[in-house]
Amino acid sequence: MSMELRTSPHQISERNVPTIMKHVVLSLLPVCGFSVWQYGLSALALLLTITATCLLTERWFNRASAQPSSIGDWSATITGVLLALTLPPSFPLWMGVVAGFVAIALGKALFGGLGNNVFNPALIGRAFVQAAFPVAITTWVPAFAANRFSEFVPTTLTAPLMMPPDVVEWVKQQSVDAFTGATPLARWKFENITASAQDLLSGAVTASTGETSALLILLCGVYLAARKFMDWRIPLAVLGSAALTAWLFQLYNPAHFPAPTFVLLSGGLMLGAVYMATDMATSPVTPVGVWIYGALIGVLTVMIRYFGGLTEGVMYAILIGNALTPFIDQYTQPRVFGTRQKRKP
Amino acid sequence: MRLPFFNRTATFEHGIHPAYHKETGSLPIRRLPFAPRLIVPLSQHIGKPAVCCVSVGQEVLRGQVIATADGFVSLPVHAPATGVVEAIGFMPSASGKMVDSITIRVYQADPQSVMVSAPRDVESLDKKALLAAIQDTGISGLGGATFPAHVKLSVPPDVTIDTLVVNGAECEPFLTCDHRIMVERTQDLIRGIGYAMKVSGAPRAIIGVEDNKPDAIAAIQAALPADSTIQVKAIETKYPQGAEETLIYALLGREVPAGQRPAAVGVLVNNVMTLAYLGRLLPAGEGLVERVLTVAGPAVEKPGNYIVPIGTPLRFLLEQVGAASSAKEIILGGPMMGMTISSLDVPVTKGTSGVLAFGKSQLPQEEARVYACIKCGECVNVCPKFLNPSQLGLLAAKREYAEMAERYNLDRCFECGCCSYVCPSHIPLVQQFRIAKAINREKAKS
Numbered sequence: 001m002s003m004e005l006r007t008s009p010h011q012i013s014e015r016n017v018p019t020i021m022k023h024v025v026l027s028l029l030p031v032c033g034f035s036v037w038q039y040g041l042s043a044l045a046l047l048l049t050i051t052a053t054c055l056l057t058e059r060w061f062n063r064a065s066a067q068p069s070s071i072g073d074w075s076a077t078i079t080g081v082l083l084a085l086t087l088p089p090s091f092p093l094w095m096g097v098v099a100g101f102v103a104i105a106l107g108k109a110l111f112g113g114l115g116n117n118v119f120n121p122a123l124i125g126r127a128f129v130q131a132a133f134p135v136a137i138t139t140w141v142p143a144f145a146a147n148r149f150s151e152f153v154p155t156t157l158t159a160p161l162m163m164p165p166d167v168v169e170w171v172k173q174q175s176v177d178a179f180t181g182a183t184p185l186a187r188w189k190f191e192n193i194t195a196s197a198q199d200l201l202s203g204a205v206t207a208s209t210g211e212t213s214a215l216l217i218l219l220c221g222v223y224l225a226a227r228k229f230m231d232w233r234i235p236l237a238v239l240g241s242a243a244l245t246a247w248l249f250q251l252y253n254p255a256h257f258p259a260p261t262f263v264l265l266s267g268g269l270m271l272g273a274v275y276m277a278t279d280m281a282t283s284p285v286t287p288v289g290v291w292i293y294g295a296l297i298g299v300l301t302v303m304i305r306y307f308g309g310l311t312e313g314v315m316y317a318i319l320i321g322n323a324l325t326p327f328i329d330q331y332t333q334p335r336v337f338g339t340r341q342k343r344k345p
Numbered sequence: 346m347r348l349p350f351f352n353r354t355a356t357f358e359h360g361i362h363p364a365y366h367k368e369t370g371s372l373p374i375r376r377l378p379f380a381p382r383l384i385v386p387l388s389q390h391i392g393k394p395a396v397c398c399v400s401v402g403q404e405v406l407r408g409q410v411i412a413t414a415d416g417f418v419s420l421p422v423h424a425p426a427t428g429v430v431e432a433i434g435f436m437p438s439a440s441g442k443m444v445d446s447i448t449i450r451v452y453q454a455d456p457q458s459v460m461v462s463a464p465r466d467v468e469s470l471d472k473k474a475l476l477a478a479i480q481d482t483g484i485s486g487l488g489g490a491t492f493p494a495h496v497k498l499s500v501p502p503d504v505t506i507d508t509l510v511v512n513g514a515e516c517e518p519f520l521t522c523d524h525r526i527m528v529e530r531t532q533d534l535i536r537g538i539g540y541a542m543k544v545s546g547a548p549r550a551i552i553g554v555e556d557n558k559p560d561a562i563a564a565i566q567a568a569l570p571a572d573s574t575i576q577v578k579a580i581e582t583k584y585p586q587g588a589e590e591t592l593i594y595a596l597l598g599r600e601v602p603a604g605q606r607p608a609a610v611g612v613l614v615n616n617v618m619t620l621a622y623l624g625r626l627l628p629a630g631e632g633l634v635e636r637v638l639t640v641a642g643p644a645v646e647k648p649g650n651y652i653v654p655i656g657t658p659l660r661f662l663l664e665q666v667g668a669a670s671s672a673k674e675i676i677l678g679g680p681m682m683g684m685t686i687s688s689l690d691v692p693v694t695k696g697t698s699g700v701l702a703f704g705k706s707q708l709p710q711e712e713a714r715v716y717a718c719i720k721c722g723e724c725v726n727v728c729p730k731f732l733n734p735s736q737l738g739l740l741a742a743k744r745e746y747a748e749m750a751e752r753y754n755l756d757r758c759f760e761c762g763c764c765s766y767v768c769p770s771h772i773p774l775v776q777q778f779r780i781a782k783a784i785n786r787e788k789a790k791s
Contacts, residue, residue, distance in 0.1 A: 003687050004674040004705070007776045009762030011363055011518060011680040016769045017716040073716060115717030115770070231722065285722035285735050334731040336754045337590065338603030 017114075020280075021074035023229040027220045028081050028275070034216055035209045039089035039141070040148025042156040043209050049093045051080030053100030061109035075114045079103050082122040082275055085210025086268060086315070087129070090141040090167060092158035095133050099125040119322045120279045123315050130315070136164050140181055140206045145174035183207055184266045185311040194258045200265035207267070214265040221274035230278050233287075237294020238273035238301075239264055245302040257306065269301060272314035282322040289325075289332035297321040354556055356581035357591040359729045361763045363518050363584055363681070367557065369641050370521035372649040374529055377665050379451045383425050383656030384436045384692040385411065386446040390485035391492045392418035397447060403430045408461035408631055411447055414480060420493050421483045422447075423632030425654040427455040437688045439677050439697075446692070449656065463630035467540060475544045482626040483633045483695070488512065488523070488587075488616035489678050491696035494623060497615065498544045500608065507611040509547040510596060511538055511620060513554040513561065514580060514587030517679025520699045522639045523617050525650045527554065527561035530621045531568045537624030538575055545613050550575045552617070553596050557582040584681060585761040589614045591729050603757055618698070633695060642701035644672045653693050660689035663702060672702035681762040716770035724764035724774065730757045734764035734774050741777035746784050755781055 036044045058076035062069050070076070083103050087096065103125025111117040130137050141153050155164035171179060180187065184195035184205050199205050203213030210217075225232035246263035263269070277283065277297050284293045297317045304313025388394035395412035405411055405424040412422040428451040435443035451457075470478060479495035486492045500506055511534075515523040527534060538550050554562050556579040565577045580586055580595045590601045592614065599610040607614050622633060634655060641648040646667030653662060663669040669689070676683040677697055693700070724734035732754055740749045749755040755778060764774045 002673075003685070003689075004703075005685050005687055006674065007685075007773070007779070008676075008683055008760070009681045009765050009775065010674070010676055010683065010685070010701075010703070012766050012768075012771065013361075013363070015767070016714075016771060017719060020719075020721070020769055113717065115719045280719045280721040283720070285720050285725045286733065287725070290722070329736070333733055333736075333753070334725065334728075336603055336732060336757050337594075337730045338600050338605075338757070 017075075018073050020229050021078055023227060024224065024275070025074055025077050025081065027224045027229075028078070028085070030220055031085060031210045031213075031216055031271075032081065034203065034213055035085065035089065038143040038203065038212060039209060040145065041151070042141075042148070042153040043089045045093060045152065045156060046087065046089065046091055046096050046209060047081060047084040050084040050087075050096045050100040051077060053097045054080030054083070054104050057101050057104035058109070061105065061113075067113070070113060073114060076104060076108075079108070079121045079125070083125045085271060086122065086126050086208050088137060088140055089209045090139050090153040090155045090164075092136055092155050092164045094158060094160040095129055095136055098132070099129040102128040115281050117281055118325075119319055120276050120282050123276060123319055126315055127319065139164070139167060140183060141167055141171060142174060142179040142206065143204070143212065145171075147174065180206065183311065184262075185305065188258055188262070188266075189305075189311050192256075194262045195266065197261045197265055200262070205266075211268045211271050214270040217270045217274055224274075230274075231280075231283070231290060233290045234278045234283060234294045235273040237291050238277050238298040239269070241295035241298030242269060242302050243298075245299050249302070249306065263302060263305070267305070267312045268314040272301075272318055273297070276314075276318050277321065282325060284325050284329045284332065286329055286332040286334055288334075289328040292328050292332065293321050293325060296324065354579055354581040355553075355595045356583055357586065357594045357729060359727050359731070359763070360583040360585060360591070361727050361766055362582075363766060365557065365582070366519045366641070367521050367524070369519075369639055369648050369650060370524045370558065372525075374525050374637055374650045374652060376652045377657070377662065379426050379453070379457060379654055380657045380661035381451055381453070382431065382658070383428075383449045383451060383654060384446050384658060384690070385422055385425060385449065385656040386436070386438060386444045386692065386694060387412050387422060388444060389422070389491060389655070389694040389696060390420045391490075392420070392496070394445065395419060395422045397433055397445070399430050399433075399447065401430050401433055404428070405430060405449060406460040407457055408459040408634055410461075410632065418493060418496050420485055421481065421632065423461075423483055423634050424449060425634040425656045426451045426457055427460065428452045436692075437690050439684060439686050439691050439694070441687055459631055459634060461631075464628060465630050467628050472544055475540065478627060478630075479540075479544070479623065482623065482631070484619060484622055484626065485695045486616060487618040487622060487636060487695065487698065489682075489696050489698045490616075494615075494619055498541055498613070500545050500613070504608045505611055506545045506547040506608065506613045507549070508597060508613075509538065509542050509545060509550040510593055510607075510612050510614045511550055511552040511617055512587055512589070512592055512614055513552050513558075513617040514592055515558070516555060516582075516584045516587040517681055517683075517699070518584075519641045519701055520639045520679050521641075522637045522650050522698060524558050524561050526618050526621045526637060527558070528564045530625070531564045533624040534565070534617055534621040535568055535575065535624065536628070537620030537622070540623055540627055541613075541615055541620055542574070547613060548574060551596050552577040553580050553586075553592050554578070555580055555582040555586055584763065585729055588729065588759065588761060603754070636693075636695065636697070638693065638697055639699040640666050640668075640702075641699065642668070642672075642676070642703050644668050644702040644704040655693060655695060657693045658689065659686065659691050659693065659700060662693065662700060663689065668702040671704045673705040674703040676701040676703070681766070682760065715772060718770055718772060721769060723767040723769065727763040727767050729761060729763065730754075730759070732758055734778075737781075738772050738774045738777055741781050746781040747788075749778075749781050750785050755785070758782075
């Protein structure tokens with residue numbers, strides 16, 4: 001009779017990496033569904049193209065480095081879906097392929113794959129195309145266009161390596177009321193017009209594919225946090241510090257700076273706080289570090305939005321947070337049991 | 346008036362809630378028959394091995410001393426059955442090493458009552474005589490630590506113990522023998538606590554019991570007089586509630602300073618099983634010849650708590666409960682901190698609190714693929730010692746063993762297994778830490 005020899009513990013929890021990642025993907029499906037409903041075929045094509053690119057790139061790097069396939073851990077799927085959600089719905093598909101490839105190749109595989117990456121791969125991909133294709137990434141189309149389920153936005157099917165065509169004519173045909181072609185953040189920055197909280201919550205604004213409805217993202221995040229697939233402290237810290245910073249600025253100059261609710265609900269802050277900043281591999285592990293990291297991202301986002309050249313600051317705020325994560329971890333090591341000051345009995 | 350918010354069960358910070366599998370907790374303790382041969386190791390405790398004082402071919406009586414204590418930090422060994430010494434020599438042990446053992450062929454026709462005893466009036470003994478009497482019982486820590494009971498109970502003159510903490514947490518999944526002892530041998534336990542308080546000078550005792558054992562709490566409560574210096578306290582059911590330092594924190598809010606013994610905060614911790622046997626054997630003047638242990642696990646047909654003679658080979662034990670043929674993995678102790686054994690010829694010893702048998706298909710780790718650390722921080726959130734297992738694991742992979750000890754307090758880890766339990770990447774963290782500690786120990790020697 002042969003005996004199995006193992007070391008303790010002999011009982012382990014059923015939760016594993018693919019389960020966690022799969023639930024993140026599942027929780028993103030409502031967000032994806034809403035954006036497809038809003039933007040139709042173009043959004044769907046963008047989501048599918050980028051996710052497929054990420055998966056293929058991941059698999060190719062597995063093969064090139066003679067590693068077993070890591071498609072099954074679902075992390076590349078998350079990267080693909082998140083990346084697509086941060087891009088404008090009219091983004092040309094071939095540029096999406098570039099973004100997806102860069103996200104996995106430069107953002108993840110180069111560092112050694114899942115867990116070893118320093119930066120959120122999806123944001124690396126987005127940062128790359130933001131620098132490479134500044135016009136395409138700021139070209140917006142209206143939601144609920146009349147023909148959204150029967151035809152693509154003309155830019156979507158731009159031939160590879162070609163510049164996308166202008167969408168102004170196409171937008172005019174869509175019989176959409178009051179489309180300004182600018183995001184709420186850009187309108188605030190350049191025209192000092194703030195969108196209403198109600199529009200921002202429900203998604204009746206111009207935005208990236210998955211950033212329209214702050215409420216929907218928040219609900220999905222609550223589900224993830226309740227199932228303990230996400231660290232709730234990070235979004236709380238990000239949103240809390242962003243709100244506090246915005247409130248202080250508004251206190252200083254109410255005429256110029258918008259209300260904290262506008263800051264919280266506009267742009268990519270909600271998606272970033274709930275899904276990007278919480279990326280496990282690139283956020284701190286220590287209890288104190290998590291709060292510092294989240295608070296830092298919140299403050300930086302507001303600072304970049306208010307004083308930077310860009311209208312949106314979430315991406316760079318999170319990337320800076322990612323870069324500082326090892327540093328934060330190092331200086332916030334938990335105090336070992338038995339080294340704290342004695343409690344009074 | 347206490348606000349409901351503050352009225353929560355005493356507990357420690359961090360820890361985990363594994364599946365408890367405590368089904369055997371409702372089954373009364375039963376006695377197993379004697380195996381034809383008992384294998385009694387000379388060293389079943391921490392300290393110097395006992396010295397054999399019988400010879401091959403000699404007949405021994407149940408309860409007779411067959412090996413004497415070698416100095417203070419040592420324990421005598423008593424014959425667990427009436428029979429004849431068949432061999433004295435190396436036999437397999439749980440750790441895989443061959444250890445000096447006395448093999449006794451049991452006289453099957455003998456009634457096997459304890460023949461050697463010296464009843465004594467415990468109340469009349471002074472501290473020194475009491476300690477000697479405790480040593481004579483051969484009792485070691487029966488929770489699994491196997492530290493000689495009398496050594497643990499002897500308090501240096503410059504130390505004051507204000508509280509005796511009695512460990513009835515039994516936080517390991519599957520194990521329920523402490524639970525049954527508290528329910529069925531409550532009087533033994535209370536008597537034993539009295540002796541331990543007397544010898545250690547502790548003016549009060551607190552029995553900490555996890556709140557998944559309400560019948561044990563009720564049984565003790567009912568047996569205690571109203572003005573007793575002994576009290577019983579329910580604590581949260583959470584692993585590792587029964588670790589000394591977490592238990593002290595849960596019951597008294599005191600943190601044992603890192604690297605020091607509980608005596609540093611005026612506390613002495615003893616397991617309920619140890620004290621219950623002390624309360625039973627000390628007045629009777631008998632030695633420890635058997636113990637109660639839990640036999641359970643998915644491969645066991647008749648799980649339960651059994652009185653098993655010391656030295657019973659596991660093969661015999663598992664045959665009795667209908668597990669020997671289907672079992673693939675046998676664990677001594679609990680699933681979180683116990684060890685697997687390589688041979689069924691290993692005997693039950695004083696420190697065996699449980700024997701768990703798993704069949705092949707019931708092993709969850711079998712197909713568990715190891716992923717890279719995704720830095721989810723779960724391990725940091727559960728470590729009862731507030732260590733950073735994630736960082737320790739990354740350093741272990743790079744073989745930075747010295748840094749693990751110097752900067753990340755590796756030596757504070759007591760291998761409770763919480764980090765490995767929660768790790769979604771299935772990284773064998775505890776095993777990595779064991780290896781790192783062993784390598785550091787070897788380096789320190791040379």
